[in-house]
Amino acid sequence: MEAAIRSERAARGRERASRSHHEPSFVRKYIFSTDHKVIGIQYLLTSLFMALVGGSMAMLVRLQLAWPGKAWPVLGAVFPDAFRDGVMRPDFYYALVTMHGTIMVFFVLTTILSGGFGNYLIPLQIGAGDMAFPVLNMVSYWLVPPAIIVLMAAFFVEGGAPGSGWTAYAPLSAVEGSAPGSGLGQTLWLISLALLMVSFLMGSLNYITTVLNLRARGMAMLRLPLTVWALFVAAILSLLSFPVLTAAAVMLLFDRHFGTSFFLPEGLVVGGRALEVSGGDPLLWQHLFWFLGHPEVYIIIVPAMGIVSEVLATHARKPVFGYRFMVGSLMAIAFLSFLVWGHHMFTSGMHPLLGTAFMTTTLIIAVPSAVKTFNWLATLWRARIRFTSAMLFAIGFVSLFVTGGLTGMVLGSPAANTYFHDTYFVVAHFHLVMGSAALFGVFAGIYHWFPKMFGRLMNEGLGRLHFWLTFVGVYATFFPMHFLGAAGMMRRVFSPQVYGFLQQLEPLNVAITASALGLGLAQFLFVYNFGYSLFRGARAGRNPWQATTLEWYAPSPPPHGNWDEAPPVVHRWPYDYSLPGAGEDFVPQTAPEPAVVLAGGAPAGGAAGGGEGA
Amino acid sequence: MKPGAAGSRASAGGAEGRLPSGRIVVWLLLAAVTMMFVAFTSSYVIHRAQVPSVAVPLPGLLWLNTLLLLASSATLEWGSAEFRRGSAAPGRRALVATLALGLGFVAGQVAAWTRLAAAGVFLHSSPHSSFFYLLTGVHGLHLLGGVVALAVVLSRARAASEAGQALRAVGPAATYWHFMGGLWVYLFALLFWL
Numbered sequence: 190m191e192a193a194i195r196s197e198r199a200a201r202g203r204e205r206a207s208r209s210h211h212e213p214s215f216v217r218k219y220i221f222s223t224d225h226k227v228i229g230i231q232y233l234l235t236s237l238f239m240a241l242v243g244g245s246m247a248m249l250v251r252l253q254l255a256w257p258g259k260a261w262p263v264l265g266a267v268f269p270d271a272f273r274d275g276v277m278r279p280d281f282y283y284a285l286v287t288m289h290g291t292i293m294v295f296f297v298l299t300t301i302l303s304g305g306f307g308n309y310l311i312p313l314q315i316g317a318g319d320m321a322f323p324v325l326n327m328v329s330y331w332l333v334p335p336a337i338i339v340l341m342a343a344f345f346v347e348g349g350a351p352g353s354g355w356t357a358y359a360p361l362s363a364v365e366g367s368a369p370g371s372g373l374g375q376t377l378w379l380i381s382l383a384l385l386m387v388s389f390l391m392g393s394l395n396y397i398t399t400v401l402n403l404r405a406r407g408m409a410m411l412r413l414p415l416t417v418w419a420l421f422v423a424a425i426l427s428l429l430s431f432p433v434l435t436a437a438a439v440m441l442l443f444d445r446h447f448g449t450s451f452f453l454p455e456g457l458v459v460g461g462r463a464l465e466v467s468g469g470d471p472l473l474w475q476h477l478f479w480f481l482g483h484p485e486v487y488i489i490i491v492p493a494m495g496i497v498s499e500v501l502a503t504h505a506r507k508p509v510f511g512y513r514f515m516v517g518s519l520m521a522i523a524f525l526s527f528l529v530w531g532h533h534m535f536t537s538g539m540h541p542l543l544g545t546a547f548m549t550t551t552l553i554i555a556v557p558s559a560v561k562t563f564n565w566l567a568t569l570w571r572a573r574i575r576f577t578s579a580m581l582f583a584i585g586f587v588s589l590f591v592t593g594g595l596t597g598m599v600l601g602s603p604a605a606n607t608y609f610h611d612t613y614f615v616v617a618h619f620h621l622v623m624g625s626a627a628l629f630g631v632f633a634g635i636y637h638w639f640p641k642m643f644g645r646l647m648n649e650g651l652g653r654l655h656f657w658l659t660f661v662g663v664y665a666t667f668f669p670m671h672f673l674g675a676a677g678m679m680r681r682v683f684s685p686q687v688y689g690f691l692q693q694l695e696p697l698n699v700a701i702t703a704s705a706l707g708l709g710l711a712q713f714l715f716v717y718n719f720g721y722s723l724f725r726g727a728r729a730g731r732n733p734w735q736a737t738t739l740e741w742y743a744p745s746p747p748p749h750g751n752w753d754e755a756p757p758v759v760h761r762w763p764y765d766y767s768l769p770g771a772g773e774d775f776v777p778q779t780a781p782e783p784a785v786v787l788a789g790g791a792p793a794g795g796a797a798g799g800g801e802g803a
Numbered sequence: 804m805k806p807g808a809a810g811s812r813a814s815a816g817g818a819e820g821r822l823p824s825g826r827i828v829v830w831l832l833l834a835a836v837t838m839m840f841v842a843f844t845s846s847y848v849i850h851r852a853q854v855p856s857v858a859v860p861l862p863g864l865l866w867l868n869t870l871l872l873l874a875s876s877a878t879l880e881w882g883s884a885e886f887r888r889g890s891a892a893p894g895r896r897a898l899v900a901t902l903a904l905g906l907g908f909v910a911g912q913v914a915a916w917t918r919l920a921a922a923g924v925f926l927h928s929s930p931h932s933s934f935f936y937l938l939t940g941v942h943g944l945h946l947l948g949g950v951v952a953l954a955v956v957l958s959r960a961r962a963a964s965e966a967g968q969a970l971r972a973v974g975p976a977a978t979y980w981h982f983m984g985g986l987w988v989y990l991f992a993l994l995f996w997l
């Protein structure tokens with residue numbers, strides 16, 4: 190039996206070796222590649238590029254909010270349509286806010302976490318040679334660039350880019366002429382998202398099947414690294430929630446182009462013109478949108494949580510505290526995220542009883558969230574922490590998640606929400622908990638896995654400087670927005686100066702803009718570090734962090750097919766750090782059992798790894 | 804039990820005893836399709852409850868179409884049974900019959916649309932007509948996807964040297980096809996009663 194397995198494995202190894210002999214062409218290798226690692230890196234780079242685009246839009250938004258009505262001759266010369274005599278036009282401002290949100294949510298955070306890390310890490314961490322459906326995987330990536338082109342084209346068509354926000358509320362998004370950008374621009378926005386939804390569907394089919402089917406010998410479900418668990422749960426969320434938005438988008442396209450009125454109520458008057466519509470309901474769009482929209486924010490944060498759990502354990506040299514609870518709370522959060530969408534609609538017109546129900550489900554989410562937070566803190570407790578850049582960003586994630594999560598509790602109460610809804614308080618909430626926290630998860634992941642992806646280490650000094658500037662930068666930028674919201678400044682407002690009661694906020698708005706510009710500039714440290722380390726970084730070797738999971742068993746970067754030797758066989762759970770009695774402070778998942786003598790009293794979490802409950 | 808004790812090795816992980824990937828993907832895809840139709844039909848139900856408008860008189864042709872679709876599921880099952888028994892030729896004939904019945908259903912749906920249009924009921928005529936065209940249209944597109952899948956399966960079954968191979972190709976496509984039949988019955992019932 191053993192011998193048969195060994196010879197079978199040797200045969201597979203030979204087959205792999207012979208496959209790697211005929212080198213694929215450049216195009217097949219780096220552009221239209223079916224290798225999950227290349228596709229992962231393509232997603233990563235595309236998303237980082239889009240982060241620069243979306244970030245630049247945010248800077249323009251902040252310029253306007255600090256100095257409304259000021260003339261910017263240089264900007265006016267670069268974007269003559271967007272600025273009138275150097276002063277930003279309101280329709281351009283709304284287009285910026287809409288496109289910034291759309292890009293950051295869908296084309297940066299979702300694509301980089303599920304597409305980038307999901308593709309790169311899942312096969313490596315489960316010990317597979319590639320994804321279950323490599324060609325589908327390639328197609329899924331190659332739908333993204335067309336989606337981006339269609340989206341950005343909206344800026345250049347008549348009427349400009351849409352201004353209805355990333356949530357595209359009807360009827361603004363449903364009636365041409367109801368607002369600037371509600372013409373062709375809005376249609377392009379919908380087509381772009383449709384392309385992206387097909388891409389996400391293909392991706393999640395692939396991730397789920399791969400995790401279920403291609404795990405290495407010995408890799409029971411309860412031996413999966415938490416990153417894989419998180420990506421798996423996020424893929425299920427994505428599979429079940431995006432089709433609802435697809436349905437809504439189809440209906441919206443029908444309303445826009447085929448004369449239906451799914452979202453348009455009787456007697457609607459737009460621009461002094463009574464529309465011939467009947468029987469629709471704009472609230473229907475909100476329900477459908479948020480039924481996706483709320484799970485979507487968890488599709489983003491859940492993989493970041495997985496990355497953070499992994500990075501914390503590795504650099505704290507301790508097992509993740511409460512592995513089973515970490516998996517269970519991921520599932521609980523995922524499940525609950527389908528039951529809370531109404532908390533975005535408390536003020537849209539909702540029966541108070543229903544509001545109370547949504548409040549209850551919303552506040553219950555705090556329980557699994559707190560479980561995760563306490564487990565992260567317990568993992569850090571009395572650890573010999575290595576303060577690497579990856580670790581700093583992971584710790585920063587925990588801080589931001591707590592800060593942003595707490596204001597979520599405030600917003601989840603319908604009474605408080607009535608005051609805070611659509612103010613900068615909400616902007617503060619989600620930029621801390623989603624924008625910044627997820628971004629910190631991304632950075633933690635990049636600093637941690639860059640050596641595996643490119644075979645070289647990133648510069649730690651620059652990395653730590655990048656961390657501190659970013660950490661201070663996001664708090665200085667987003668925390669004061671709570672005060673703006675409490676003072677009544679509404680989100681998406683074009684100029685706070687036109688309201689007397691908001692004029693006193695000008696100094697705060699200027700300070701926030703200054704922080705935001707600093708925060709944006711600090712990211713160039715990362716860009717520089719990334720580019721420099723790609724060519725000049727120190728050679729990483731297989732396992733620079735002395736980590737236990739399977740990707741570190743492969744060479745850096747791993748060859749096509751991932752394993753230069755026999756594919757790995759798994760003998761233990763992924764977090765055997767600082768095992769009492771073991772020689773080194775980490776035991777790889779591939780180390781056979783007798784190689785380590787347990788001196789009794791294995792950590793509580795350790796028991797989780799050995800279970801047979803796959 | 805102790806972490807990673809040797810006994811767990813045989814049962815833990817390993818490629819044995821797992822479902823084929825094709826089967827998993829079909830069920831995942833159907834989960835996504837289900838969510839999409841949950842969205843469409845819950846919109847429809849809420850809409851009918853809120854703003855009662857005159858319902859479109861459904862063409863009687865729909866009953867015939869329903870029969871065609873249900874019959875296609877039956878012939879598909881018959882085909883799989885033949886493959887299972889090891890007789891390839893009758894199995895392939897059953898697949899051809901399934902495809903014919905499926906295309907007949909689509910043609911019937913289009914005919915139902917033209918009848919409605921001839922009676923002056925268009926997509927934008929009333930909320931109910933909008934939902935009628937939307938639901939039947941989206942279902943029809945998904946069914947056409949199933950037609951393509953069955954055609955691929957048929958060509959594979961032609962090339963297959965033995966019936967067992969053909970059977971493996973039929974499995975996932977059959978799951979999808981039966982699901983589309985069930986989905987149609989659900990949609991038809993909703994349109995009929997609400």
Ligand code: HEM
Pocket residue numbers: 356486487489490532533551552554555558593594595596597598600601602606609610611615618619622623624627
């Ligand atoms: C305990 C946890 C949380 C609670 C109770 C909570 C609650 C809420 C509530 C009630 C709102 C609606 C505010 C309004 O518009 O009036 C909101 C908005 C939002 N939340 Fe959270 N939240 C939590 C965690 C998160 C997380 C983890 C993320 C993302 C990773 C997130 C992302 C967002 C976003 C993006 C919005 C704004 C959407 C928009 O209107 O554009 N929240 N949250």
Ligand SMILES: [Cu+2]
Pocket residue numbers: 482483486529530532533
């Ligand atoms: Cu929410």
